[in-house]
Amino acid sequence: MPEEMRDAFGHTLVELGHEFPNILVLDADLHTSSKALYFKKAFPDRFIQCGIAEQNMFGIAAGLAMQGFIPFPSTFAVFAAKRAIDQVSISISYPKLNVKIPGSYVGIPTSRAGASHNAIEDVAIMRATPHMRVADPGDNRELRSVMRAAVLTPGPIYFRITRYTLPDLMDEGYEFAWGRGVRLAEGSDVTLIGTGMMTSFCLQAAELLAKDGIHADVLHCGSIKPIDADLIAASARKTRAVVTAENASVVGGLGSAIAEVLGERAPAVLRRIGVQDEFIHSGGITELLAHHHMTPADIAAAAKGAIAMREALR
Numbered sequence: 001m002p003e004e005m006r007d008a009f010g011h012t013l014v015e016l017g018h019e020f021p022n023i024l025v026l027d028a029d030l031h032t033s034s035k036a037l038y039f040k041k042a043f044p045d046r047f048i049q050c051g052i053a054e055q056n057m058f059g060i061a062a063g064l065a066m067q068g069f070i071p072f073p074s075t076f077a078v079f080a081a082k083r084a085i086d087q088v089s090i091s092i093s094y095p096k097l098n099v100k101i102p103g104s105y106v107g108i109p110t111s112r113a114g115a116s117h118n119a120i121e122d123v124a125i126m127r128a129t130p131h132m133r134v135a136d137p138g139d140n141r142e143l144r145s146v147m148r149a150a151v152l153t154p155g156p157i158y159f160r161i162t163r164y165t166l167p168d169l170m171d172e173g174y175e176f177a178w179g180r181g182v183r184l185a186e187g188s189d190v191t192l193i194g195t196g197m198m199t200s201f202c203l204q205a206a207e208l209l210a211k212d213g214i215h216a217d218v219l220h221c222g223s224i225k226p227i228d229a230d231l232i233a234a235s236a237r238k239t240r241a242v243v244t245a246e247n248a249s250v251v252g253g254l255g256s257a258i259a260e261v262l263g264e265r266a267p268a269v270l271r272r273i274g275v276q277d278e279f280i281h282s283g284g285i286t287e288l289l290a291h292h293h294m295t296p297a298d299i300a301a302a303a304k305g306a307i308a309m310r311e312a313l314r
Contacts, residue, residue, distance in 0.1 A: 004165045006104060008140035010035030012147050013072065014042045020151055022068060026061055028054050028075040034104040034161070036074045054079045058087035058099075065097040070151060076110075077103025077119035077160060085125060093131045093156045100150045101126075101158045106136075107247035108280065108288050109164040109197070118280040119160075124252025126158040127225045133178060134225040135159040136196035136246070136254075139169040142222050145176035153178065162197050162247065164285075169199060169220065181228035183235075187215035190303045191235040191242045191268075195221045195254045198245035198273070204296035205245075209303055216303065224254055229261045236266035241306035243271045245299050250274040269309045271302040 002008075017023050017039055026048045031037040040047040050057035054075055061071040073080075080088065080103050092099045103126075106119045126134045135150075137143040137159065150157040169184065184199070185206050194202035199220040206216040217235045221227055236242050242262065246254040255272030262268050275292055289295050 002140050002165055002168060005140055005143060005162050006033075006035045008143050009102060009104070009147070009161050010038035012144045013039040016147060016151055017043050017046065020070060023070045023072065023151065024048060024064060026050055026057050026071055026073040028052055028057050028079065030075055030104070034074050034102070054084040055087050058084045059091055061099045062087070062091040062097050065092070065099050070098055070100065072100050072102060074102050074104065076105045076117060077122045078105070078117055080158070081119060081122035081125045089129050093129050096131050096155045098154055099156050101156070102161055103158060104161045105163050106160045106196070107162065107275070108292065108294065109162055109247075109285050110280070111285050111288065112282045114282040115279040120249040120275045120280060121252070122160070123224060123246070123248045123254065124256070127252065127257065131156055132225070133157045135176070135223055137176070137222050138194070138196060138199040138220050139166045141168065141170045141172070141174055142176055145174060146222065149176050149178065160196060164197055166197055167200050176222055178223050179226035179228055180223060181231040182220045182222070183217065183231065184220055185216060185218035187217040188238055189214045189216065189241070190307055191217045191219065191239045192245065192299060192303060193219045193221060193232065193242065193254070193258055194245045195224055196247045198247050198294070201294070201296045201299055202245050205299035205303065208296060208300040214303065214307070221254065224257060227257050227261065229265060232258060232261045233266040236262055236268040240268045241303070241310045242268050243273060243299055243302045243306055245273040245294070248274055249277065251277050269306045269313070271306045273299050273302055
C-alpha cells in the first residue's frame with residue numbers, strides 16, 4: 001500500500017538533503033502537517049522555522065537563493081499562492097531565483113479544514129506567474145521524480161502535494177520531464193486528461209466507459225506549465241471530444257490550459273471536471289467529491305456528454 005503523499009514528500013526531502021548539501025527547508029509552523037519534520041530531524045542545522053509569517057519566509061528564501069542555497073519554503077498551498085503571492089512573484093519569480101515551493105494540502109482532500117485552508121486557485125495563480133514552472137504529480141513515484149527535477153532545474157518551481165494516498169500510476173524507472181505528458185491508456189472515442197490525484201479517477205472512468213463500448217484515450221499531465229501541447233493536440237485531433245479533470249478550480253487551471261491548446265491547435269468539444277468557481281466548504285472527502293461532481297462516474301458522464309455534442313456538431 002503506498003504511503004500518503006505528504007509522507008513521500010518528507011522522506012524525499014531527506015533523500016535529496018543527503019545528496020545536495022545546499023538544500024535548506026524553511027517552515028511556516030506546519031512541519032508536522034506537511035511532514036517537513038523528517039528533514040528537521042535529519043538536518044536540524046538546515047531547517048529554518050519562520051513561524052506563521054509566510055511573506056517573511058518567502059523573502060528569506062529569496063535571500064538564501066541569492067547566496068547559492070536551494071531553499072524549499074514549505075507551507076500549505078493556500079498560503080503560498082495567496083497570502084505570500086507578492087513575495088513569490090516579485091522577490092522570487094521576477095529575478096528567476098532558484099526557489100522550490102511545495103504547496104501542501106491542495107484541493108478536496110484538505111476536507112474539513114474549510115474554505116480558508118482549501119487551495120483551489122493555486123494552479124491558476126502560479127500558472128499565471130511569469131517564469132514559474134508548475135507540477136501536480138499523479139502518484140508518489142512521480143512526486144519523487146518531480147522533486148529531483150526541481151532541484152536540477154534552475155529557477156522558481158511550484159509543485160502540489162495532496163493529503164491523500166494515491167494508487168501507483170507510473171512504472172518503476174519513470175522519470176518526470178517538464179512539458180512532457182504520459183499516455184496511460186489508448187483509445188479513439190474520447191480523450192480524458194487528468195493531473196494530480198484526478199488522473200487515477202480518469203482511469204477508473206475509462207473502465208466505466210469501456211463497459212459501454214467507449215474507448216478512452218487517457219493522458220496524464222503532471223507538468224501543467226509547461227504543458228505537453230503536442231500530446232494533447234494529437235489526442236484531440238483523433239477523438240474531437242476532451243474531458244479534463246483536476247483537483248482545483250477549473251478557472252485558470254488545467255482545464256483552461258487544455259482549452260488554450262485546443263483553441264490554438266486542435267478544436268474539440270471540451271468538458272472540464274473540477275471545482276466550478278466556488279469555494280470548498282468543510283466536509284468528508286467522499287462527500288465533497290460527490291458534491292463537486294468530481295467522481296469517476298462524473299468524469300464518465302462528462303465524456304458521454306462530450307461525445308454526444310461532437311456527434312451533434314457533425
